[in-house]
Amino acid sequence: MARTRSVALVGVAGRTVEVEADVGNGLTGIHLIGLPDTALSEARDRVRSAVVNSHYPWPDARITVSLFPASLPKRGSQFDLAIAVAILGAAGVVPAERIADPVFLGELGLDGRIRPVRGVLPSVLGAAQHGEVTAVVPSGNAAEASLVPELKVVPVGHLRELVEWLRKGEEPPQPEAAEPAQQPQPETAGEVDLAEVVGQPVARRALEVCAAGGHNLWMLGPPGTGKTMLAERLPTLLPRLDLDHSLEVTAIHSVAGTLTSNAPMLSRPPFVSPHHTATTAAIIGGGSTVVRPGAVSLAHRGVLFMDEAPEFARHVLDALRQPLESGRVTVSRAAGSVTFPARFMLVLAANPCPCARAEDQTERCTCTPTVRRRYLGRLSGPLLDRIDMKATVARSSRRELLADRQFVETSETVAERVLLARDRAAKRLAGTPWRLNAEIPSAVLHSDYRPPAAAMQPMTSCLDSGTLTARGLDRVVRVAWTLADLAGKDSPGQEETHTALGFWLGVK
Amino acid sequence: MKPDSRLDLGRQGEQIAATYLERQGMTVIERNWRCRDGEIDILAEDGPHLVVVEVKTRSSRSHGTALESVRPAKLARLRMLATRWLATQPRTFETVRVDVVALERFAGDFALRHVRGVM
Numbered sequence: 001m002a003r004t005r006s007v008a009l010v011g012v013a014g015r016t017v018e019v020e021a022d023v024g025n026g027l028t029g030i031h032l033i034g035l036p037d038t039a040l041s042e043a044r045d046r047v048r049s050a051v052v053n054s055h056y057p058w059p060d061a062r063i064t065v066s067l068f069p070a071s072l073p074k075r076g077s078q079f080d081l082a083i084a085v086a087i088l089g090a091a092g093v094v095p096a097e098r099i100a101d102p103v104f105l106g107e108l109g110l111d112g113r114i115r116p117v118r119g120v121l122p123s124v125l126g127a128a129q130h131g132e133v134t135a136v137v138p139s140g141n142a143a144e145a146s147l148v149p150e151l152k153v154v155p156v157g158h159l160r161e162l163v164e165w166l167r168k169g170e171e172p173p174q175p176e177a178a179e180p181a182q183q184p185q186p187e188t189a190g191e192v193d194l195a196e197v198v199g200q201p202v203a204r205r206a207l208e209v210c211a212a213g214g215h216n217l218w219m220l221g222p223p224g225t226g227k228t229m230l231a232e233r234l235p236t237l238l239p240r241l242d243l244d245h246s247l248e249v250t251a252i253h254s255v256a257g258t259l260t261s262n263a264p265m266l267s268r269p270p271f272v273s274p275h276h277t278a279t280t281a282a283i284i285g286g287g288s289t290v291v292r293p294g295a296v297s298l299a300h301r302g303v304l305f306m307d308e309a310p311e312f313a314r315h316v317l318d319a320l321r322q323p324l325e326s327g328r329v330t331v332s333r334a335a336g337s338v339t340f341p342a343r344f345m346l347v348l349a350a351n352p353c354p355c356a357r358a359e360d361q362t363e364r365c366t367c368t369p370t371v372r373r374r375y376l377g378r379l380s381g382p383l384l385d386r387i388d389m390k391a392t393v394a395r396s397s398r399r400e401l402l403a404d405r406q407f408v409e410t411s412e413t414v415a416e417r418v419l420l421a422r423d424r425a426a427k428r429l430a431g432t433p434w435r436l437n438a439e440i441p442s443a444v445l446h447s448d449y450r451p452p453a454a455a456m457q458p459m460t461s462c463l464d465s466g467t468l469t470a471r472g473l474d475r476v477v478r479v480a481w482t483l484a485d486l487a488g489k490d491s492p493g494q495e496e497t498h499t500a501l502g503f504w505l506g507v508k
Numbered sequence: 509m510k511p512d513s514r515l516d517l518g519r520q521g522e523q524i525a526a527t528y529l530e531r532q533g534m535t536v537i538e539r540n541w542r543c544r545d546g547e548i549d550i551l552a553e554d555g556p557h558l559v560v561v562e563v564k565t566r567s568s569r570s571h572g573t574a575l576e577s578v579r580p581a582k583l584a585r586l587r588m589l590a591t592r593w594l595a596t597q598p599r600t601f602e603t604v605r606v607d608v609v610a611l612e613r614f615a616g617d618f619a620l621r622h623v624r625g626v627m
Contacts, residue, residue, distance in 0.1 A: 025623065026623065026626060027575070027578065027580065027583070027608070027626045028573065028575045028576035028578075029576070060573045060575050060621075061575075
């Protein structure tokens with residue numbers, strides 16, 4: 001009888017699982033209990049082959065392996081290593097007291113090789129919370145696991161290597177590359193630059209404000225005017241992620257299985273651009289057995305760009321409302337209910353109508369008014385109410401393109417201004433859980449961050465005439481604060497509120 | 509390996525198993541009882557219990573151990589055969605037990621394992 005530990009993932013949270021193995025009398029066989037799924041049930045055959053092929057004796061007796069807590073559904077192959085170690089402990093191959101404390105994670109190959117698994121970072125994060133100090137992980141995941149501070153990581157490549165270490169009781173083999181976290185990562189969007197988008201000064205400005213305050217943006221305009229180009233350049237304006245945000249983002253991507261082993265830590269804000277045929281499950285998260293994060297969670301602390309927004313299914317667009325409001329998303333499935341973080345900047349791009357020739361002098365739009373209204377009507381009112389800024393992107397003439405050339409700025413220049421503005425906001429919001437203007441809740445906005453009465457004047461007239469809702473007012477005030485931060489002012493003046501109101505009303 | 513040498517190995521194993529069971533204080537009632545549905549290697553009496561014994565002999569471990577080659581389906585059939593045998597008998601027993609005796613040959617000698625009450 002031997003006991004060891006592993007970690008099961010519930011969403012992006014790790015829960016410690018105790019793995020017990022008992023070698024007893026009865027017919028030869030291995031019985032796995034504790035709600036395993038198919039991949040985990042197959043662990044029986046993988047573990048047996050791996051142990052036999054590593055030349056360790058396989059107990060010729062009845063083996064019972066139990067995963068505790070029994071009521072928590074356990075998925076996937078990351079328990080292989082813990083099961084193998086527990087059985088070897090019960091059979092007396094490795095000392096049972098040496099395996100009781102560490103956490104074991106990894107999938108076994110039939111030859112005893114230890115293969116990398118998904119979700120190592122959130123798993124060891126979960127384990128570290130409960131005070132465990134040593135984690136045995138596949139060497140392929142070592143860099144990812146060593147991102148967690150105050151955790152002893154033991155990377156292993158083969159079952160023999162692990163058993164030898166457990167038998168001898170020496171200091172664990174140290175991870176070779178312990179500092180990939182500090183290693184500068186290549187700029188993910190390094191090839192693109194804001195200076196390439198000529199002729200759209202208003203949209204460029206909107207993008208800058210959006211980056212500085214974390215606001216949502218809607219760009220409306222005919223094709224070929226640079227909506228997609230602009231959106232793709234938004235990540236180049238954003239500062240790198242802080243360490244705690246990096247860990248959050250990396251944990252989500254680890255569960256989704258999108259991390260590469262050479263760059264385990266995501267330090268740039270992610271940019272996620274789902275195709276417009278994406279299902280609700282792909283955007284929000286889902287899956288029948290394992291609940292995986294969707295595009296909104298992959299874009300956590302980054303940008304979710306929805307190109308051709310009206311082409312998305314209506315229920316997909318409306319499903320964005322909950323994460324936009326609360327910054328997280330709850331997915332319920334038969335396997336259980338899981339909450340993923342989903343605080344992202346939403347950027348929508350849309351053509352004015354299906355034929356996409358509207359408002360052009362030379363070509364006439366062939367869409368009927370009903371078709372046009374129905375097309376943009378797919379973006380529901382409640383969704384658009386959550387978009388802080390709307391920018392119309394028009395086709396520019398040759399002269400406009402030439403004239404705008406001298407005004408374009410590089411991403412680097414704009415990113416510096418964005419960083420300064422974000423610092424001002426962070427300083428003002430010090431001591432609160434928020435860092436960006438877009439995150440300030442409505443109540444706090446009105447009590448602590450109310451612009452001077454003179455600055456509020458353009459909004460009061462709009463409220464009186466009914467063109468601005470209460471939620472719209474909050475959005476305008478938040479954008480006005482960001483504009484003040486960009487201008488280096490202590491509080492928004494009438495100029496800022498006018499501009500913010502202009503961005504709010506942007507699309508007619 | 510020729511077919512008859514395989515039969516020899518099996519018979520040799522059953523002989524060793526029967527001797528072993530007698531030494532354990534059981535009485536062998538019948539050996540190699542056959543009916544239409546199969547064969548019981550050894551039927552023995554252990555106090556008030558009827559013991560149905562499956563003997564499995566292997567010449568080496570190259571194809572897995574002798575013990576693990578006995579599957580639950582085989583044991584279920586033995587249990588069914590036990591009721592057939594009992595139907596032919598006038599006497600009764602308190603319980604019926606299924607045991608496995610697994611033999612493996614190492615360098616001309618045999619290693620024996622006895623698992624009681626597997627079913």
